[in-house]
Amino acid sequence: MRSEFLPFSTPTIEDAEINEVVDSLKSGWITTGPKVKRFEDEFKAYVGAPFAVPLSSATAGLHLVLLALGIKEGDEIITTPMTFASTVSIPVLCGAKPVLVDIEPGTLNIDATRIREKITPRTKAIIPVHFAGQSCDMDPIFALAKEFGLTVIEDAAHAAGTEYKGTRIGTLDSISIFSFHPNKNMTTGEGGMVCTPDETVAEEVSLLKFHGMSREAWKRFAASGTPNYDIVMPGFKYNMMDIQAAIGIHQLPKLDRFIDRRKEIAEFYNREFADVAELALPAYAPYAQRHAWHLYTPLVRVEMLSIDRDGFMAELKKENIGTGLHYKAVHHHAWYREHLPQAAGSLPNADYASDRILSLPLFPKMSDNDAADVVTAVKSVIARTRK
Ligand SMILES: *Cc1c(COP(=O)(O)O)cnc(C)c1O
Secondary structure (H helix, E strand, O other): OOOOOEOOOOOOOOHHHHHHHHHHHHHOOOOOOHHHHHHHHHHHHHHOOOEEEEEOOHHHHHHHHHHHOOOOOOOEEEEOOOOOOHHHHHHHHOOOEEEEOOEOOOOOOEOHHHOHHHOOOOEEEEEOEOHHHOOOOHHHHHHHHHHHOOEEEEEOOOOOOOEEOOEEOOOOOOEEEEEOOOOOOOOOOOOEEEEEOOHHHHHHHHHHOEOOEOOOHHHHHOOOOOOOOOEOOOOOEOEOOHHHHHHHHHHHHHHHHHHHHHHHHHHHHHHHOOOOOOEEOOOOOOOOEEOOOOOEOOEEOHHHEOOOHHHHHHHHHHOOEOOEOOOOOHHHOHHHHHHOHHHOOOOHHHHHHHOOEOEEOOOOOOOHHHHHHHHHHHHHHHHHHEO
8 A cells, every 4th residue: 555645636836836936925016917917928829819817716707707798687507517516606696597407428528419408598608617628519519509699608627728629728719717726737826717709708807807997907006007097897806916827827838748647647547447347437529629637537336336436435545545526416515406406316427427426646746656556546445345
């Protein structure tokens, strides 16, 4: 057994990030400033988006995007149950009703063929989530959006660097929202980015993110700015700080290398687990895409074992292997069981995955030995709990 605990994820922070943060701290300019502007420009160029707005988190981005689109009481928003809570909680907090569509059993992405049946006259938007960094099938989603006049908002929290049929997520004709939480493929500590070709949406999100002050308001204490400012509308406090952007500008150039290493480890797991009947491995989508391998999420076939998924995670912990849970399906959480009772029993693929899924360690700093330890531990837990 490993002598040291292996966490499921940990960010790769090197001297460049640390020195840049120290530079910000010493410069006297800590909050939104020139480094945020530089990070915005460089991220925008990387994904190929015409407009980008840096924010304090992806959750903040989702909130402002829904407000910018005028989402209100009674509107319906279609999304997936296999996501982090904020994808669904933010529509609820805006007064909208989340409408959950079942997932594909292999990729765990929203099943695009099942969306049409959930569209009503109240539907305003579709939020596909690129699960684990693998692109949803966007062509049929865009076709439906066009047919019914809906907005597509991509939850791209897992998808920095993901590509769909040769196009990078962030470039498509939609609004995409990235997260830079420490577990994500690149980090700014906390942080998020809204990318879109729609200048009106970008402008509105930009105003709402900082008290409704006009776009260049951060300069009001700088030599090039003026201390006066105007409030164009009531706004929030969702701006990204230079301290955060300082990390991001050194993470971004490493993103492709991070993804390559993640892929190497994921494919090692795929090979090592290929013959393990007790695991259902993540499937590649049938269309051309670049998987960013944010997560490695096999399903444990618990019916073949004497323990359930939580028991499996506990056994791995005894072997000093950390795991994550991405995700317990949204409609299995207490609030949604009470307020979205119609979801119960109607999403069989999500129900199946929700009770069996776990995230194995996957991060660029992992060594080959670490990955081999994970395989050994998983196989040993299966061997001793097999029915
Ligand atoms: C992490 C995550 C979010 C939220 O991102 P934050 O930056 O933490 O607000 C939203 N959706 C999904 C799918 C995520 O994984």
